[in-house]
Amino acid sequence: MDKLTAMTTFVRVAELGSLSAAARDLGLTQPAVSQQIAGLEKHLGTLLLYRTTRSVTLTESGSRYYPQAKQILMAMSETEEALRGLNQGLAGHLRIHAPTGLGQHYITRLAIDFQQRHPDIVIELLLDDRVADVVSEGIDVAVRLGDLRTAGTVARRLGTLARVLVASPGYLALQGTPRTPAELAGHAYIRYSGRGDGAGLTLIGPKGAEIMTVHPVFLANNSMALMQAIEAGIGIGGAQLPLIRQRLTGKTLVRVLPDYHFPPMAVHAVYPDTRFIPAKVRAWVDCLAAAWAGMV
Structure with a gap:
């Protein structure tokens, strides 16, 4: 058994989560991949992968072995790269x-x-x-x-990423435009899910940081989904400035409380x-x- 080849195969299986995917990536047959993994497990005297018909997962031994194997392969690759110029x-x-x-x-x-x-x-x-x-x-x-x-x-x-409050023109026409941070409490709010700060919102304004209460009505763990919800007029929400510049220029989104922004x-x-x-x-x-x- 070529231990380095088997190690390379194991790393790709661990990263892709599939014997067949690793086989395609490495230009091998699936039986060849299985044989290399089995040989490596026999050499190490431990089971590295749990196999099912659809996927593979790392055993405890496999989880410990993976980062070490990855580091060895990376070190070898870097050394060969330097030697070959x-x-x-x-x-x-x-x-x-x-x-x-x-x-x-x-x-x-x-x-x-x-x-x-x-x-x-x-x-x-x-x-x-x-x-x-x-x-x-x-x-x-x-x-x-x-x-x-x-x-x-x-x-x-x-660097840093600037984030600002925005809403659709349609939402503001129906619900009004907040003039102060305190008025956000009376508006529907859209925010990223999984946050640990409850309903609190921190904004930086002319007088420094201010914390206010908001009432989320739509949460998502994806920035593009949040942007679509804001554009649909569900409520006011925070957005990453680089992602909405064109929307602000095209006026499909409007800045809310333009003197305020999120902490960088x-x-x-x-x-x-x-x-x-x-x-x-x-x-x-x-x-x-x-x-x-x-x-x-």
């Missing part, structure tokens, strides 16, 4: 995670341009608004908004903390940092 010609698989809104509006285009400049790189772009675990999910770089959970990771600050949200590029940071990861993070001013 490939730093100017980036190659390999780059798995990127980003929030839905920024991902659709900005990062997708940036990732496409990056791949076109480096055609030997295979981009895998994952867009959703959850906080992904870059280590356990095999993510090379994640764009993270707000609070950081940095265990086992490195974070590079890209920090934006970071997060990637696994390993001894060897692959050149492709460094290059993509540099690309994000250089492009951020233009994004926002």
Whole structure:
């Protein structure tokens, strides 16, 4: 058994959650993938995967083995890259995670341009608004908004993201426009779900931070869904300024309490903390940092 080949196969199975998906990704047959995993388990003397007809999941041993195997493979890749002088010609698989809104509006285009400049790189772009675990999910770089959970990771600050209150013209025509933050209590409110601050809302105004009560009528864990709800006239809500500039220009959305804004949200590029940071990861993070001013 080629241990490094089997280790590579195990890592891809763990990341993709499927023997068949890993087989397609690696250009192998599913029986070949199964044989390599079985050989690795026999060599290690422990079960790494629970197998079902539809998917596989990591055992406790597999969960412990995965990050170590990933780090070994990354270190080998980086060493070979340095020895072969490939730093100017980036190659390999780059798995990127980003929030839905920024991902659709900005990062997708940036990732496409990056791949076109480096055609030997295979981009895998994952867009959703959850906080992904870059280590356990095999993510090379994640764009993270707000609070950081940095265990086992490195974070590079890209900048901040401005957020403002907006509503549709139709909603304001029917319900009126609030003139003070206190008047928000009398309006329907749209907000991101999963928050731990109850009905409280903090805004920064001419006199500093103010906390007021709001009454949520629509919650979602996806920025694009929230934007659609605001445009539909359900209520007033907060939105990331880069995502709504065109809507403000086109007057499909209107600023509410324009002298107030949400506390700035920090934006970071997060990637696994390993001894060897692959050149492709460094290059993509540099690309994000250089492009951020233009994004926002």
